Amino acid sequence: MIESSPPPSATSDELTTDGGRNEFGENLRKLRKDKKMTLADLATASGIAASTLSRAERGLLGLTYDRLSQLADGLGVDMAELFGTGGASFQKNSISVARLGEFELQTTPNYTYEMLFSDVWGKAMTPMAGVVKAHSRLAFDDFIRHPGQEFVFVQSGQLTIYTEANEPVTLEAGESAYLDSSMGHVYTSAGDEDARILVVCLGRGDSA
């Protein structure tokens, strides 16, 4: 087990940081091999020494921004792909089915919902199906926020969406909305009936 010696002030992040660096390195080696490149090939293509690339792949060093830029160029990928966002890879040639009532209902004061496909690794979208019990914005202490984008579809009932940067919008059954989920938002049922909705989140974290 190789021991790296991070700066003293980073002690609390030591495990996290090392873990991230190793994952990055593994992804880098995978990308390189997928393209049938040797370290020397990539060194030529990127302008980074083969020795540095080898160390990066083994998580022995953390590349600087400049080197990361060069690497993305050398590999012909963008930065996002270089970081292989989403640790587990999505199973190729797979299809998963969510049966009615298959997933455990999660209950909060304001929502009752199922997290669909919670057992599917590496999926980029997070679908959720449920019922909005909140009928007033006052039911919420604060807005919900998480990085990414969100699609919400109203199956039945009437839904009002409050956001911190826009006028509230009300959707009827069959209607939908698409929003920046990093902006504070809450969903409330707008009629007598609890609205039934389907939500698909993209990005880290989830809505509810």
Add this chain to the structure above:
Amino acid sequence: MIESSPPPSATSDELTTDGGRNEFGENLRKLRKDKKMTLADLATASGIAASTLSRAERGLLGLTYDRLSQLADGLGVDMAELFGTGGASFQKNSISVARLGEFELQTTPNYTYEMLFSDVWGKAMTPMAGVVKAHSRLAFDDFIRHPGQEFVFVQSGQLTIYTEANEPVTLEAGESAYLDSSMGHVYTSAGDEDARILVVCLGRGDSA
């Protein structure tokens, strides 16, 4: 004008490297200010010294991978957003609404569907709503494929999904599936009634 002295072997990349670093720094400062954070706030949130953050924002240094990871966490963004990548950017603080019948119906022999939010730039998910007129796999010349992942939800009726790598699956109303869309697939209605479905695609291209 501050002068940095890069390694001799990086001379040919000097301008490019500095340029990239300055852009990154500007984006970082923008992200931080958008969130109403001081350097000290972000230093606390990320575990990186304020002086380092200041230098990074002014392009005076290139952060290492470890620091970049901490930064993304501290800012609550993913790496892609940190680098400001992605062609057209999704409008921050936006919400778009798709009303019933708002979008033009697109008709093929096998499907009638609306491409929801077709006017929204930079969205990563492509939602579609429609009806499956095909009741037999024989209606299709070939499977449909496109890179990425796909979520399909059955609003009404019964849907059978044929894929090239799996046994067919049949979904009832309220059920859904999540699949690798690069794998050949077709959707067919399975009962007398045309199934009504909602599809959300992620990745380049779209299904139908």
Add this chain to the structure above:
DNA sequence: AAAATAAATTGCGTATACGAAAATTATGTG
């Protein structure tokens, strides 16, 4: 306007990134 406070930048010592060359390991060929 002066004083107080907040925010950003600079100075300096230590740790780590980095490249070139040498050494080691892995692979291919006769």
Add this chain to the structure above:
DNA sequence: CACATAATTTTCGTATACGCAATTTATTTT
């Protein structure tokens, strides 16, 4: 198996990232 070649890793010296404390600049308060 021996040898040649390719690929990767290690060594070592130099440059740069990094954090803490001090200083400067910007903003707010009186």
